[in-house]
Amino acid sequence: MKRLFALLCLVFLGAARDPILVPEVSQHKVEVRQGFTGTELLLFGAILDPQGTRAGRDYDIVVVLKGPTQSITVREKQKHAGIWINAASAQFRSAPSFYAVASSRPLNQIVDARTSAIYELGLPFIQLSPIGTIDPDRQVRFAAGLAGVMSEGSLYQEDPHGVTVSEQVLYQARIALPSSVQTGSYTAETFAISKGRVVASAVARVEVQKQGFERFVADFARHQAFLYGLVAVALSIAMGWIAGRLFAYV
């Protein structure tokens, strides 16, 4: 209904040249269960012109999948007196726990730095909201450090040729979620870009949730810490004891 309304508005306002994006995700709910080793999301959709026919023009498509943000401390090791110790740190209030960007061409060929910064397109342009004052050079250094660490675990990804557009109307991108993703609400944003200008954008949501036994254990550990500890201790004693018994007769 909303989409229809937006469509009608666009038609009547005469913004007839700007296309409409109809995004979709292969899975709106990712269930983290036993044996979860990560999954691959297919983000796809259509680029239409306001009349509902295919756009018939070449747009650059950028897809950004972002996980829940968290407050973090990034620490930097430096060599002091012959050993590497944590010597400097920076704190950020809103670092995404997951960030993947895929585009039809390398981002720097599609948009300039200013547009990238506005729409958070690309690893160097993620809004981290530093806590306290931090000089720009230092922030860039720590942001790059953060991106390095997260990329190592595939939690931050940049794929400059990850989006394919077929027949000027259908686009699709595959983004791999590693098993270490955090649970929570993920947003998949799609941008249509023409001549360095974002002409349309649309959002789809993905929920990542622990289910079944995994959820039970995580809740148990969080809400009944004392009992959980006792169970863990009892379990280790029982297993040790049983093994002792079994081997006593071997």
Added chain:
Amino acid sequence: MDVYLPIANLAVNGLVIVALGALTGLLSGVFGVGGGFLTTPLLIFYGIPPTVAAASAASQVTGASVSGVFAHSRRGGVDYQMGGVLVLGGVIGTGIGALLFRLLSALGQIDTVISVLYVVLLGSIGSFMARDAVREIRAHARGLTLAASKRRHHPLVASLPLRWRFYRSGLYISPLAPLLLGVVTGIATMLMGIGGGFMLVPAMLYILGMSAGVVVGTSLFQIMFVTMATTMMHALTTRAVDMVLAVLLLLGSVTGAQVGARLALSVRPERLRLALAAIVLVVAFRMALGLTYRPDAVYTVTAL
């Protein structure tokens, strides 16, 4: 075989973890050390978050020591009185360790402190054990037996007030000595995710001068209780005990411990000590390299 760890939030190969448990369990059975000094660094190396590794390794060490304690108590190899004093000290040490852990984490220096502790403790104890074991092996080769002088406890221990009789250990010493020893290992358990056995065993032999027959059993007895306290402490404070990870480690380690306990009977003790010294020194060396070489990860990220 992929297994998802609900607290560590990632998937691991279950068989690798079981094998890791078996390796450390074997050590625990043979040497009477918990094996935590190997489990924790290896888990971290495998990609498990450090806190989860330390917390879950503690419960693994509990399991491995339970079966060890049973095996040794059947042979009368546990001094419960001495063990009780050590446990009391250990629990006090765990509390102190938890406070230190929080303080150091806030300063961002916990990793460095842990690595330095590993290098200093493992390095010194390892070389001490190696020297001693080599000397014994040489003496043995010449057909001599070393004088029983090493049964004497350290002169400092004798100067402490208050004296108890520890019959099974063959000692008449102040209980303050094992209590302090317990406190030190308790702190190490909480900070380093280790059982402290590699410190306890030599200290029992060379500082307290306990009779060798009860050293391994009694050290396992202390480790069992102190790691239980550590698991509880982690469950309540860091919430980082991953039960699935712990069970996988336990599967390997409880069987490893049993095999190890049998193996220990068939090998000469000084050879065992030389082997343990070698393993301890290798770990210390690896840690020292980690401190001095440029690390792979100059940056680290922790949630606030």
